[in-house]
Amino acid sequence: MAEQIEKHYQKQHLFQNAKIRSGKKVATKEKRWFKDVGLGYKTPTEAINGTYIDKKCPFTGNVSIRGRILNGKVVSTKMTRTVIIRRDYLHYIPKYNRYEKRHKNLAVHVSPCFRVEIGDTVTVGESTILVALLIHVLI
Numbered sequence: 601m602a603e604q605i606e607k608h609y610q611k612q613h614l615f616q617n618a619k620i621r622s623g624k625k626v627a628t629k630e631k632r633w634f635k636d637v638g639l640g641y642k643t644p645t646e647a648i649n650g651t652y653i654d655k656k657c658p659f660t661g662n663v664s665i666r667g668r669i670l671n672g673k674v675v676s677t678k679m680t681r682t683v684i685i686r687r688d689y690l691h692y693i694p695k696y697n698r699y700e701k702r703h704k705n706l707a708v709h710v711s712p713c714f715r716v717e718i719g720d721t722v723t724v725g726e727s728t729i730l731v732a733l734l735i736h737v738l739i
């Protein structure tokens with residue numbers, strides 16, 4: 601059913617105890633659960649038709665998007681399912697009546713339904729805390 605790359609067997613949370621609930625044999629064609637995150641963002645076709653399992657995916661997992669929607673540029677893709685994005689902004693200095701450039705780096709969880717490379721401009725949604733470092737999810 602899924603691309604099993606983890607040490608333990610992965611299954612979508614909704615179908616975890618499917619045999620016990622129905623009491624019948626599970627169909628040969630595996631079921632796929634996905635949702636619409638709202639806010640005008642469409643569910644990718646890879647999330648609908650794909651075979652990956654990711655509990656932190658906003659489309660197929662148990663993560664809701666709430667809070668801020670941010671934009672940034674990808675600067676690093678070295679981690680598994682995580683990228684670093686850079687957000688540039690201007691900070692006002694009242695004494696000199698001018699602005700200075702500043703930036704922040706954010707660690708963002710990337711669902712396997714997206715193919716992200718360095719230099720891409722991405723949209724990120726705030727979610728619940730996934731791990732100590734991750735609070736944002738790519739949408």
